[in-house]
Amino acid sequence: MSDSLALIAGLVAGLCLLLAALADLRARLIPNRWPLAIVMAWCVAIAAVGTPSLLANGLAAGFAALCGGALLFQRGWLGGGDVKLFAATACWGGIAMLLPMFVLTSIAGAIVALLAVAAAPPPRRSAIVPYGVAIAASGLLVLGDLPWLFHA
Numbered sequence: 001m002s003d004s005l006a007l008i009a010g011l012v013a014g015l016c017l018l019l020a021a022l023a024d025l026r027a028r029l030i031p032n033r034w035p036l037a038i039v040m041a042w043c044v045a046i047a048a049v050g051t052p053s054l055l056a057n058g059l060a061a062g063f064a065a066l067c068g069g070a071l072l073f074q075r076g077w078l079g080g081g082d083v084k085l086f087a088a089t090a091c092w093g094g095i096a097m098l099l100p101m102f103v104l105t106s107i108a109g110a111i112v113a114l115l116a117v118a119a120a121p122p123p124r125r126s127a128i129v130p131y132g133v134a135i136a137a138s139g140l141l142v143l144g145d146l147p148w149l150f151h152a
Contacts, residue, residue, distance in 0.1 A: 002048040009045035010149045013038045013092060017136040017143075020085050024132030030081025035088035042091045049148055057094035064098060065090035082131045089139035092149075097142050104138035105131075 020034035039062070046055050069083030078086075086105065093101055112134045116127040143149070 002050065005048035006045040006149055009041040009048065010092075010143055010146070013041040013045075013089075014140055014143050016041065017085075017089065017139045020081075021130070021133045021136035024081070024130040028079075028128050028130055030079070030085050030132045032081075032084065035081070035084040038085070038088040039091060042088075045092075045149060051148065054094065054148060057096075058091040061094045061098050062087045062091040064095070078131060082135060085132055085135045085139075089135060089142065092139070092146065093142040097145075101138050101142050104141055105134050108134035108137040 016034045016037045020030050020038075023034065024030050042058060046058065066083065066087040069078060069086055072078040073080055073083050086101075090098055090101060109129070109131055112131065113127075113129045116129045120127040
């Protein structure tokens with residue numbers, strides 16, 4: 001039963017990532033409810049598997065992601081919703097997945113940025129990049145690669 005609950009929580013987090021990406025595509029804004037729901041689903045999953053080390057690891061990853069994201073936000077490189085979404089998703093992967101998630105998000109972000117600029121009307125080829133799409137893509141890959149969530 002606890003494994004099923006953790007799996008359901010992971011599926012809810014994945015759905016929230018997709019909804020956050022959709023919101024960012026439509027309005028260039030990620031409502032707070034999506035990162036909050038992702039963190040709440042993570043709390044349910046951690047409680048279901050009953051592993052305190054995962055709690056500490058996830059909190060450390062989320063805090064590190066939030067601090068790093070705050071610096072990027074301060075420089076105007078990311079929006080506040082992007083930072084919160086990345087930090088919430090980082091809780092799921094823990095410290096070990098933080099760097100891979102950052103790299104995946106950067107690669108996906110470059111692709112999204114190129115598509116956003118290409119879709120922008122000429123002569124101004126600049127666009128606000130819906131970076132939540134890139135975060136959701138890497139977050140879904142991280143969720144799909146969690147052995148504690150998808151073990152038999």
